Amino acid sequence: MNLVRFMNNRVPSNKRYQPTDYEHAANCATHALWVIPSLLGSSVLHFLSEDQWERVSAWLYGAGLTSLFLISTLFHMYNHVLYLSRSVEHCFHMCDRMVIYFFIAASYAPWLNLRELGPWTCHMRFSPLFHSLSLPFSLSLLVSRYKLMELICYTVMGVFPALVILSMPDREGLCELLVGGACYCLGMVFFKSDGLVPFAHAIWHLFVAMGAGVHYYAIYRYLYTPAANQMKTSR
Template structure:
């Protein structure tokens, strides 16, 4: 038998090159670059946290100042309402008219409830308590409107017209109180519209009212109504500093004007 030939160096290279052609070169898998989601350094991260805390402290201090101003303004109003009610009750006692005493008491009590509810709402720190007194505060606005109408309708107007207007106003006030009490997140537009509509129902009895309280008394009532209505504008300007306290001052002006009109002309 013939002996097998050993492969030469040349034949080895040829075989190796053929193997390389048969097997394609493997590509290296691509790796996606991971983006940094944290600050470049710990000091930068701490600076961000410090800035955020500083903004929170400034907002908290500003809120406390605003709420102090709001509670103080209507706290003064509560004291004035109680004092005014006492003056009116003594006036009713002096003329020996039980209806006047009742009407004056309803007027003074409604304003007292309004201002006390507002004072507590703005002064209490508990979120739950604030939520409860916020609804009482808003509902008491309807009470104050109806209470302000009571001496006007029952004493100044009187008769069938006075009692009819008295019943209508108190019906709308009761509906508003129910709406504010039953619905936690009612539409603010509906509430404000009902406030204004109920407050200006007196326009349907302008002539009889003028005959009863004369021109000076009528203008005092109209001025008080305008003060309440203009205050609503500032109530809605939430970006204005102390806008709510300004609204409170307009409410105080309206209450004082109506008290003077009732004390002097009703």
């Protein structure tokens, strides 16, 4: 099978991979499909909220979830359809990378805000959001040159809040969090496989969508359904 139409050659670590037209289209579609479901899912959480903290958490989570798919779609569409200049493309690229940090922090926001934490971690409730805002700006130049550092930063941002969540007396939803995290970790294999596996970046997008879907289910079921709210009230 001739893969030239579906995958370009591998590039050196200090250069950007240029997807084929088919890969570009797949990169756009695999995240564009989830923009509207993210908006609808975020709205559901907002309408199920019963107090201010639940509404704030729903807004933060929804903003992170929707912006991840929306900005990724705009970045890939710009590269594929509307490319005008290198400087504008670089701006889109940096926004696409930075929103990942915000999405990671936003994914943890409902758990850190709405669940009781252990005594040694309660003061770390807002630390993921702080790091999501400060880390990208301090590392943006570094990760654009050293791609391995970029991957390490994503991993650290994803694992650090998980250590806080492990202190929760109520462990309901932990299994789903682990499954979603496993989806992200498996997807990272394809995140760095451009030029080795056809449609590698699009496959990474699908793993991200699966991980986000599992995490959304856990948030909806264990933090926002009537049964979950009744359990929190009875404590």
